[in-house]
Amino acid sequence: MANESVKKSTTNIKKGTTKKTTTTKKTTAKKTTAKKTDPKKETKKSAQVAKKEPVKKNTKAKTTTKSTTTPEKKVVLKQQVKKIEEKKETIEIKKEETKAASRPVRKKEFHEHFSVYLILLSTVLICLHVMSRFNLEIDDLTIGYSTILFSTIYFITNVITKKFDFKKAIIAIGTSVIAMLIFVYFSKYLNTKVVDSYIVYGQVFAYIISQLLNLIIYYYLLVNTELKARWIYMTYIFSLAAYYFISILFSTRIIITDTFWPTFFCSLILSGILAAMYAFFDSMIKRGQE
Numbered sequence: 001m002a003n004e005s006v007k008k009s010t011t012n013i014k015k016g017t018t019k020k021t022t023t024t025k026k027t028t029a030k031k032t033t034a035k036k037t038d039p040k041k042e043t044k045k046s047a048q049v050a051k052k053e054p055v056k057k058n059t060k061a062k063t064t065t066k067s068t069t070t071p072e073k074k075v076v077l078k079q080q081v082k083k084i085e086e087k088k089e090t091i092e093i094k095k096e097e098t099k100a101a102s103r104p105v106r107k108k109e110f111h112e113h114f115s116v117y118l119i120l121l122s123t124v125l126i127c128l129h130v131m132s133r134f135n136l137e138i139d140d141l142t143i144g145y146s147t148i149l150f151s152t153i154y155f156i157t158n159v160i161t162k163k164f165d166f167k168k169a170i171i172a173i174g175t176s177v178i179a180m181l182i183f184v185y186f187s188k189y190l191n192t193k194v195v196d197s198y199i200v201y202g203q204v205f206a207y208i209i210s211q212l213l214n215l216i217i218y219y220y221l222l223v224n225t226e227l228k229a230r231w232i233y234m235t236y237i238f239s240l241a242a243y244y245f246i247s248i249l250f251s252t253r254i255i256i257t258d259t260f261w262p263t264f265f266c267s268l269i270l271s272g273i274l275a276a277m278y279a280f281f282d283s284m285i286k287r288g289q290e
Contacts, residue, residue: 114164121156121172122179128153129180129203138266141259147267150243151236151275153207154214155282158232162287166219173211177204202250206243214239222287233279240271 132144161169184200217235221227244267248260 114160114168117156117160117163118172118175121153121160122176124152124156125176125180125207126183129183132203141263141266143263143267143270147244148270148274151240151271151278153211154236154239154275155278157211157215158218158282159285161215161219162222162282162285166215169215169219173208173215177208180204180207198253199251203247206246206250209246210239210243213242227283229279229283232282233276236275236279237268237272240275241268244268244271 128146128150131146131149134145135142136145136147137143157169157172160172181204214235217238218232221231221235225231241264244264248264248267249256252260
């Protein structure tokens with residue numbers, strides 16, 4: 001009986017151990033199957049591996065392309081820079097050639113145009129001097145016909161300063177004065193009338209002073225302002241007032257008579273009518289030669 005009980009206990013122990021081993025085997029098999037058959041973990045691992053591998057490949061490719069393409073790009077850029085520099089040099093050479101070819105032609109045109117303005121200014125001054133001998137009577141006042149057209153002189157000098165230069169305008173004024181004096185000198189021998197040299201020199205002095213005032217004010221406006229018509233008109237009026245004041249003083253032998261101020265203002269008003277038109281046209285003219 002004792003042996004049978006021992007045998008039963010041993011068999012029971014063996015069965016327990018076999019059961020434990022079978023259960024442990026089953027659990028281990030389940031774990032291994034679970035590990036093998038987790039799709040999420042496998043996909044994550046595969047995605048991480050897939051991500052890691054191309055990144056490494058791309059970095060290698062980038063480094064290789066940088067190392068291989070940078071010197072080629074530098075060579076291409078150097079070639080492009082050389083081409084651009086060569087084009088600039090050729091363009092500059094062509095410009096210099098055209099300038100050198102056109103310089104003598106432009107100088108000739110410049111001198112021809114300036115000589116035309118010189119002749120025009122001197123002829124207008126001589127014509128006005130001749131017209132001053134013919135008087136216009138308004139009540140007790142005697143005014144020369146030249147007063148109506150005298151603003152033409154300032155218009156021509158302003159055009160010269162605008163087209164050429166301040167120095168050229170001074171040269172034009174000087175040549176016109178010389179031409180007028182030569183005409184007055186030769187007119188003594190041609191006319192039977194006696195020419196009063198005192199009045200002539202007074203008119204020349206008034207002409208020089210008024211022209212210089214007009215030129216200085218006009219050039220200042222030309223450089224520093226937009227040169228509007230109203231300012232040009234004011235310069236005309238100011239220069240005309242200076243001319244008539246000095247010329248009337250010399251004609252009256254530096255004596256302010258009763259008719260001095262009426263003739264002064266009347267001549268200023270008559271010449272100011274035409275000066276308004278000249279001021280408008282003067283503002284429309286462009287600076288420099290076209």
